[in-house]
Amino acid sequence: MLLELSSEQELLRETTARFLDANAQVAELRRLRDDPRGFASDYWRRGAELGWTSLLVSEDDGGVSSSSSGLVELTLVAYEFGRHAAPGPLVSTNVVAGALSAAGAHKELIAGLLNGTSIGTWCVSEAPPNDGLGNMVFDIAVHDDELVLNGVKRPVESANEASHLLVTGRTAEGLTQVIIPAATKGVSLIPMRGVDLTKRFSVVRFDDVRVPAACLVGRVGEAADDVERQLQHALVVLNAEALGAMQRAFDMTVEWAFDRYSFGRPLASYQALKHRFAHMATWLQASHAIGDEAARAVAERRPEAALLVSAAKAYIGEYGAELLQECVQLHGGIGVTFEHDLHLFLRRLTLARVLHGTPDAHRRRLADLVARKEVAS
Amino acid sequence: MNVEVESLESFRERASAFIRANLRPVTKRTVSSALRANHRDEEELAEVAREREVQRMLFDAGLAGICVPCPYGGQGLTPAHQRVLNAEMRGYEYPTRAQVPTFTPCLAVLLEFGTEEQRRRHVPAILKGEELWMQFLSEPSCGSDVAGALTSAVRDGNEWVLNGSKVWTTGAWWSDWALCLARTDWDVSKHSGLTVFMFPIKSPGIEVQRVEMLNGSKEFCQEYLSDLRVPDSQRIGEVNKGWTVGSRWMFHERMGQNSSLVTMPEGTIRAGGAGATMHAIARAAGKLSDPRACELIGEAQMLQLVGEALRRRVGQGIATRTMSDQSSAIARLFLGLAETRRATIAFELAGSAGATWIDSDGELAEWGIDFLMRQAMCIGGGTTEMAANVISERVLGMPRELTPDRDLPFREVPRSRSKPG
Numbered sequence: 001m002l003l004e005l006s007s008e009q010e011l012l013r014e015t016t017a018r019f020l021d022a023n024a025q026v027a028e029l030r031r032l033r034d035d036p037r038g039f040a041s042d043y044w045r046r047g048a049e050l051g052w053t054s055l056l057v058s059e060d061d062g063g064v065s066s067s068s069s070g071l072v073e074l075t076l077v078a079y080e081f082g083r084h085a086a087p088g089p090l091v092s093t094n095v096v097a098g099a100l101s102a103a104g105a106h107k108e109l110i111a112g113l114l115n116g117t118s119i120g121t122w123c124v125s126e127a128p129p130n131d132g133l134g135n136m137v138f139d140i141a142v143h144d145d146e147l148v149l150n151g152v153k154r155p156v157e158s159a160n161e162a163s164h165l166l167v168t169g170r171t172a173e174g175l176t177q178v179i180i181p182a183a184t185k186g187v188s189l190i191p192m193r194g195v196d197l198t199k200r201f202s203v204v205r206f207d208d209v210r211v212p213a214a215c216l217v218g219r220v221g222e223a224a225d226d227v228e229r230q231l232q233h234a235l236v237v238l239n240a241e242a243l244g245a246m247q248r249a250f251d252m253t254v255e256w257a258f259d260r261y262s263f264g265r266p267l268a269s270y271q272a273l274k275h276r277f278a279h280m281a282t283w284l285q286a287s288h289a290i291g292d293e294a295a296r297a298v299a300e301r302r303p304e305a306a307l308l309v310s311a312a313k314a315y316i317g318e319y320g321a322e323l324l325q326e327c328v329q330l331h332g333g334i335g336v337t338f339e340h341d342l343h344l345f346l347r348r349l350t351l352a353r354v355l356h357g358t359p360d361a362h363r364r365r366l367a368d369l370v371a372r373k374e375v376a377s
Numbered sequence: 378m379n380v381e382v383e384s385l386e387s388f389r390e391r392a393s394a395f396i397r398a399n400l401r402p403v404t405k406r407t408v409s410s411a412l413r414a415n416h417r418d419e420e421e422l423a424e425v426a427r428e429r430e431v432q433r434m435l436f437d438a439g440l441a442g443i444c445v446p447c448p449y450g451g452q453g454l455t456p457a458h459q460r461v462l463n464a465e466m467r468g469y470e471y472p473t474r475a476q477v478p479t480f481t482p483c484l485a486v487l488l489e490f491g492t493e494e495q496r497r498r499h500v501p502a503i504l505k506g507e508e509l510w511m512q513f514l515s516e517p518s519c520g521s522d523v524a525g526a527l528t529s530a531v532r533d534g535n536e537w538v539l540n541g542s543k544v545w546t547t548g549a550w551w552s553d554w555a556l557c558l559a560r561t562d563w564d565v566s567k568h569s570g571l572t573v574f575m576f577p578i579k580s581p582g583i584e585v586q587r588v589e590m591l592n593g594s595k596e597f598c599q600e601y602l603s604d605l606r607v608p609d610s611q612r613i614g615e616v617n618k619g620w621t622v623g624s625r626w627m628f629h630e631r632m633g634q635n636s637s638l639v640t641m642p643e644g645t646i647r648a649g650g651a652g653a654t655m656h657a658i659a660r661a662a663g664k665l666s667d668p669r670a671c672e673l674i675g676e677a678q679m680l681q682l683v684g685e686a687l688r689r690r691v692g693q694g695i696a697t698r699t700m701s702d703q704s705s706a707i708a709r710l711f712l713g714l715a716e717t718r719r720a721t722i723a724f725e726l727a728g729s730a731g732a733t734w735i736d737s738d739g740e741l742a743e744w745g746i747d748f749l750m751r752q753a754m755c756i757g758g759g760t761t762e763m764a765a766n767v768i769s770e771r772v773l774g775m776p777r778e779l780t781p782d783r784d785l786p787f788r789e790v791p792r793s794r795s796k797p798g
Contacts, residue, residue, distance in 0.1 A: 003693060003697065004699060254773060257775070266776065268773075268776060274769035274773075275762070275766075277768075277773055277775065278765035278768035281768050281772060282707050282710045282768065285687060285691070286711055289686035289687040290682060308682060311683055312683075363673075363675030363676050363679060364675055365675065366674070366679055367656070367674040367675040369678075370656050371656055371665065
């Protein structure tokens, strides 16, 4: 998280923290374990009123993002989401809201996303073997004034709750995006099981889904830059959420090391364990550093944004998940029970590790970006 | 009194104009952070001379000692100005050797603990490139345990007589002044009998020997002090209060390139462009389409970007007091491990030509030598184990390690298996 917050930023963070303290308590998260929706619509609507979905939307569209700082502010909300392991499709809805606002269309839907009465999600990832970054095969065909969608997207966050789907696929011309009502004929969902207690994902099938050209977001075949931008937004928010969960688990584990005694002294007095804490503290600060730097670079559309955001995802995906596993190890047996809260955060990191590209995938993307730079120079 | 500070924009213009008109662009890319034995002595001395010249030019242009107060020849500006200078110097020569340890920790210690007279004499000389400083800190008998120094200083009227040996001073053979930690009282506890002195390195009573590293580098030196006489006016801080100075000295040392006293052009961080370097090795090895090689290139690039971001965050956190001074150990631990990992990656990508090469192997050659020296990155400037102690004890507040030497008179402290006290 940012080292220094302005008073407005602190207010935003604090408001979200207080709301989640009251509405995303661990008892509630445990209760939602068997809830097929994963969160209550009232919870999401009230969160949206706090501005959760407004930060990537321009002022013209009713959002608050008049400058480049909206994304950085969104990382503060996401960080609190992570610290609370909070329910709700924060990443997906914001990506959709940001994409629609950038395209300058679909204003009514944006209004619904802003007040929380509509939920949008992004159908981008595909099933193996096409689950790598950029390996998309989803087909969009153009027939006169209609578009026909065929293919499968997975995992799609909160598709069961979403009113609208932003679908990314390929036409003969290239990457193309449409926004369609989730209830469109030919769209079907298969609910997935998964590691998180409250985040729900689905397989979404599109069988000859016919939609009017008015559903286009941007132009046919010209969505590559928008898709890259959306990916960067998703990664920044996902990283910030992961960071919140890492920080919370680390703080819990440091407390534990002082409280827990073995052989007549606290765990925190053993050098073998102190050094492991030192390494964890280093991973954590490094994650904060690269996460914030990537967020700023993406917000300001700097040329190195793609490099930084992939470095952040590769690092946080790998070391964040390792940090959580270290927290489990340092807790001992209690760390792998359902009773203890640690797993709520371990689940978040386990998910964050793989969504929008595994650490391996982002390391390869970094190599690609380096290669392109080398060729260019 | 509220003196108006030069605006960043005006400073940027001034710096940029000077740099473009006077400094030489640097084309040679630093490929490795490991010490390499690739300098002949004459070349090294020529580089030192040029760096002194550049430092003098910067001084004359009002661009030396950005964060050093004006009465001592500095500019009295802010860390933000230093960052502007670092940005403007991207791609240009700069006085590499003047930075660490001259500007930090030595100059930083002088500013903090020197008398007015000491500061007025030495700080401007440093800023003009006339004095390059070294730390006489580590000793053969104690590496990380610097407070266990055995070099003794005995008072003789207005002078002190020093005897002992110091080691791991980079480039002491071409340097001018030393900051030295010595023991002045053996009958009190370890930390209570130390005092800090400064003196010219080219003094009668100092013999400088160069230490040959396993790769042939002779950058490091060892010094032998034999009845070296130092006037009391060259003592820094109070007698037997050397550890008060020493703790801050160590802090300034850990700050290293995060210090706002140090100029470090953007983009010339050690092993600059790790990804690009690894890409070049992989290309030479014909491995660019090997996914495993690509992952390694990506990992090296990731470590570099994360390391730079962490360095900036820690520097900013300490400067704005949102992080404790001790947090510099976090950057140290990260960079030590990241750089050793990068040395391994480079060696892996280079394959057998990293360990056995001919001239035409180009980009592939010699990476095995860096691998031989790999651990230097986790040893020099305080080991990563010490950094882990500092982080757990000083940053996280965990209980200190047992130190049976703390409360004994130093004379009685066990020093080796053969001298158990």
